[in-house]
Amino acid sequence: GGWRPGIELEDVHMAVESRLHHHIGDLAGKLHTARSRNDQVATDVRLWLRRRLDLLDGELAALIGVLLDRVEADGRTLVPGCTHLQWGQPIWLGHQLLAHAWALSRDRERIADCRKRVNRCPLGAAAMAGTPHPxxxxxxxxxxxxxxxxxxxxxxxxxxxxxxxxxxxxxxAMTHLSRMAEELVLWSTPEFRRVRLSDAWSTGSSIMPQKRNPDAAELVRGKAGRVFGAVQALLTLVKALPLAYNRDLQEDRPPLFDAVGTTRACVRVMTGCWAELEVLPGPELRGDFLLTTELADYLASKGVPFRQAHHVAGGLVKRCEERGQDLSSLTLEDLQAAHPAFDADALDRLDPESAAERRTSRGGTAWAEVQRQVSRLREQLPNLSGRAV
Known part of the structure; x- marks a missing residue:
């Protein structure tokens, strides 16, 4: 049977001393020499937090690894890149997944930096003034x-x-996880139809048999507010506390434990969701006006000031809208009527895959850039914070 300290012992430190006294008698009373529960508790919390930060770092590394695997498996799916949830430019799915991976990588950097300040020992400070013992x-x-x-x-x-x-x-980190979760919620809808969540990470409806609800992602999205609240609770707790120790500080553990535990759980849920979902074929991107920027960039490459090129391309969109057509209906004559700098090769720009591949600047959506970023992130996975994960 295990040892069960009684409730008459105030905390774990008194319980350990009591147990030691049971075995060696009064000599156990020396255990508390040069110690106070003030510095003992402060040390305990740092030991606990240091370990949890290491675990969270490893879990984030695992999630990044799953995203990189997904980029390599399905990243060459062409999708619309959006701003304001409106279609903007064609991109590879891998480009968007890497945006999430880089955000999580910065979370690991913050954890490593935070760990440096956690990893300082309070033991020996005693109550607050140190000790006369050597x-x-x-x-x-x-x-x-x-x-x-x-x-x-x-x-x-x-x-x-x-x-x-x-x-x-x-x-x-939870802001990043909630953003990922929101995209999973959106992408799994019939309107977006970009991914299909696995049965393990979605639920059915009690009344509508066809439903596949993204419950796991929605819970991650919702739990972000819980962690934000924990930060506020800690800030409110320590505000204006006089030095040194006050019993108020007994309340620092519940929000800390909740923030760290909730974040770790949400990272693991996101890892499971991304590992097991199915990426669906991308939508048809030749319609609509997703390639309008290509026309503006074409003119700019011919020496036309971009502001003017932007205006010309916008005029072509307006003309198509008035005709009830899209950019694919434009002829060379239409383009040259809008601006004489258009040549026959301008029509070649109206291809979504080529548009994505022309974004070769560092960090762009061109597949070579996607692969370069995957390699960089993989190099960081095992040892970003200076410790093996």
Whole structure:
């Protein structure tokens, strides 16, 4: 049977000392020499948080890896790139997935940076003023795997900014996860029809048999607000607290645990969703006016100032709308009537795949650029924060 400390023992530290006393008698009373529960609790929280940050970092790396796998498997699906949810330009699906991967990579950078401040040992600060006993705080910190100590004893027991920072880091990550979740919700609708979620990550309806509801993605989207609330709770808790320790700080753990735990769970859910969904064929992109920018860029390549080229291309859109047609109906005569710089090769620009492949600037949607970014992100996966994941 396991050891079950009684409720008469105030906390885990008293419970450990009591258990030790059971085995070795009064000598156990020396355990608390040069210690206070103030610095013990501060140390416990840092140990817990350091481990959870490492776990979260690894889980984010796994999600990025799944996105990169998806880019390599389905990234050459041509889709409309949108602004304001309106079709803008043709892009490879991989280009959009990489935008999410880079955002998550920055979350890992924030975790690594936050970890540096978490990884300082408060132990030995005692209540707030240090101790007259000849202890070696650096030695103790090393035994516990810390990179160093919190230099000021009062700061060591009073500081909670590293908890706020960790929760804020989680909140920023949740904004990225919620954006990914929103796209899954949209992309799985009949209107977008870009992905089909697996049965494992969607649910049916109790009354409408045909429904496939994106519940997992919706829950991730909703839980972002919960993590934002945890940050606010921590900020409100530590606001204007006098130095050093106050019992108010007992309330720092619930929002911290919730923020970190919720974020980790949401990362794992997103990983499952992306690993198991099916990417559907892209829509027909030759209609509508998705390639209008190609005409403006064509004129600009001929030396026409882009503002003028933009105006000319907009006029062609208006002409097509008045005729009830789209850009594919334009003839060379139509183009040259709008501007004499148009030549026969301008019609070749009205091809969605070629349009995507012409975006060769660094970070563009051209497939070679997509592949370059995949390689860069894969190089970062194992060791972004200086530790093996």
């Amino acid at each position: 202890i070696d705080r650096l030695y103790t910190a090393g035994l516990l795997g810390f990179a160093g100590v919190v230099d000021n004893a009062m700061d060591a027991v009073a500081a909670r900014d590293h908890l706020v920072e960790a929760a804020s880091t989680c909140a920023i």
